[in-house]
Amino acid sequence: MIWHKETTLPKVDLVVLPGGFSYGDYLRCGAIAAKSPIMKAVKNFYEIGGFIIGICNGFQILTETKILPGALIPNTNQKFICKDQDLIVANNKTFFTSNFELNKTISIPIAHHDGQYFLNGPEIEELEQNEGIVLKYRDNPNGSIKDIAGVCSKNKRVIGMMPHPERAVDKELGSVSGLRMFESVISNF
């Protein structure tokens, strides 16, 4: 665990930005956390080719720092949505999804109010061409453009997703799809 006021990262293989309403979602979700001292080091880590995962608020922080394209805005129904969600693996050539078959449907919980992914027309085409769409919603719950639930950077080493893989790591929790993702990470090192 690294405190947000730190300015350097220790030697790590992977940086995980977890979810959790940083700064009470003031201004925009993730906007103030994106200016935390540690984020300069995270940005440097990205620039030298480091592996990063941002989950939920962590995804919002990665878009606010411009490490990942797009923005997360309030769900179209203006409600906090908390439920198991079917997702489609749209790209299995990333370090986080390589243990899945392409187009496989997996179940991972979502828990967000601001999960609607937005990106402008020309930029969304660029994201598609770069195979940047990693996960899609099967039954779009929040109005995300192109049903996008998760994206990756051009170098495929940074992934951001609104669903919570860490909440799908045991049969008792209803799904082990999240565990498969973390196993993908390990098998790629």
Add this chain to the structure above:
Amino acid sequence: MTINEKVFKFKVEVILKKGVLDPQGEAIKQSININSLGNILDVKQGKLFEITASSKNREQAIKEVERICADLLTNSVIEEFTYYEVSE
């Protein structure tokens, strides 16, 4: 604030760009029309910031406000801003 500095006040308005869904604006519009408060075609909800800067001169203060707007107050993917100086 040093002896050479003056106070400048600004108002900054941030609004969603065209094409970005604004469900809050839509809900407000529906409420206006349902309650017969007016016949409204569109409502957009934005944010208003009041910023008090301490700077050597107006030029410097404007430069700072522009940087604050671009770097923090807005996300250029979804929002745009305007600002103007106010007396008090």
